[in-house]
Amino acid sequence: MSKRIFPLPQRWYRGYGWSALTRNFLFPGTRHIAVAAGKESGSRQVMRIAHRGASGYAPENTWAAFHKALELDVDMIELDVRRTRDHELVVCHDARLDRLTGNPVTLRELSFIELQQHQVGGQTIPRLADVLPALTDACEINVELKERGLAEAAAAVVKALNCHHRVLFSSFLSAELLRLKAIDPALRVAALLTAAPATVGTCLRFAQLVQAEAIVVSHSAFRKRLLTAAHRAGIKVFVWTVDDAEAIAHLKGLGVDGIMSNFPDLI
Numbered sequence: 001m002s003k004r005i006f007p008l009p010q011r012w013y014r015g016y017g018w019s020a021l022t023r024n025f026l027f028p029g030t031r032h033i034a035v036a037a038g039k040e041s042g043s044r045q046v047m048r049i050a051h052r053g054a055s056g057y058a059p060e061n062t063w064a065a066f067h068k069a070l071e072l073d074v075d076m077i078e079l080d081v082r083r084t085r086d087h088e089l090v091v092c093h094d095a096r097l098d099r100l101t102g103n104p105v106t107l108r109e110l111s112f113i114e115l116q117q118h119q120v121g122g123q124t125i126p127r128l129a130d131v132l133p134a135l136t137d138a139c140e141i142n143v144e145l146k147e148r149g150l151a152e153a154a155a156a157v158v159k160a161l162n163c164h165h166r167v168l169f170s171s172f173l174s175a176e177l178l179r180l181k182a183i184d185p186a187l188r189v190a191a192l193l194t195a196a197p198a199t200v201g202t203c204l205r206f207a208q209l210v211q212a213e214a215i216v217v218s219h220s221a222f223r224k225r226l227l228t229a230a231h232r233a234g235i236k237v238f239v240w241t242v243d244d245a246e247a248i249a250h251l252k253g254l255g256v257d258g259i260m261s262n263f264p265d266l267i
Contacts, residue, residue: 046251047075047258048267049142051241052093056262059121060100061091066131070138072265076168076258077135078142078240081128081154088112089128089153093146129157136166142216144192145171151179155187164188170216177210190214190238195221200229207235214238214257219247224254231255 053065054072061079069077080093085108097103101118116124128143135141141163145154158164169180170190177189191212193203203226207215214236217226222239230237240260242248248266251259259267 046256046267047140047238048072048264049076049078049238049240049258049260050074050264051078051260051262052080053077054262054264056243059123061093061125062120062123063126064121064123066135069264070135074139074264076140076142078144078260079131080144080146081150082107082146083150083153084108084110084112084115086111087153089150089157090115091126091128091131095146128154129161132157132161132163132167136161136163140166140168142168142170142190145169145173145176148173148176151176152183155180155183158187159184168214174206174210177212181211185211188213190216193217193221200226204229204233204235208233216240216260219251222251222256227254227256 050065050069050072052060053062054068054074055061055065057068058064066077066079079091081089082092082095083089090107090112092100092107094100095108096106097118100120103118105118107115110118112127118125132141143154143158145151154169158167164184164187168188168190169177170192171177172192172194177191180187180189189210189212191203191207191210191214193215195218200223203215207230212235215226215230216238217240219239219242222237227237236257238258238260239251239256242251242259242261243263243266245266248259248261252267261267
């Protein structure tokens with residue numbers, strides 16, 4: 001299927017880092033669509049994706065949450081990546097550590113060694129380079145880039161560990177996804193959406209623009225027509241974050257490709 005580039009309405013793309021995106025060229029690449037050996041309801045396989053690890057059972061983005069997710073035999077673990085003052089890539093969702101550690105400090109103010117003094121539920125915040133080799137033999141990993149300028153460093157970690165086929169990058173920052181494809185077209189990316197775009201067509205154009213193999217959309221923004229259109233275009237649809245068993249059953253019945261949950265055993 002050939003790729004076409006479509007203009008996006010300005011009122012929508014401002015939220016996706018368009019000013020940075022337009023400074024990049026679009027690079028052709030091959031689309032890798034992963035097929036999980038996941039649990040199935042009905043005729044379509046549904047990937048069981050652990051949100052920040054099994055964070056309903058253990059502190060988010062910690063070794064405990066990741067180990068619990070592996071115990072639950074998930075198909076994919078989602079985690080978040082930020083950078084310390086000395087440019088170490090670490091697994092952490094928040095820019096500030098107040099909510100996670102009770103300390104009113106920003107992560108970027110700390111070196112990696114200093115960060116070890118700030119624990120989440122009694123556990124230190126791990127490096128991406130340590131987490132990936134421990135997990136990618138067991139399941140796929142969805143690495144969400146939370147800041148601008150992380151693409152090069154994150155790609156370098158994944159390529160050095162030779163696990164690019166097991167890692168799916170996502171981000172709200174479209175320029176980061178385009179940069180990943182510029183670095184290596186074989187790197188896998190997903191378009192991450194928190195709110196419904198103006199139209200389904202707009203959403204698909206964004207996914208095609210960043211050469212995404214999947215759309216990762218919030219449960220509140222999910223629409224069945226988006227799922228239908230994405231599947232017609234050969235793009236998968238993952239829905240986040242769903243912790244209600246009835247809602248999970250409904251999404252599975254509709255045929256979504258993956259569901260992200262803090263309690264992945266519900267999927």
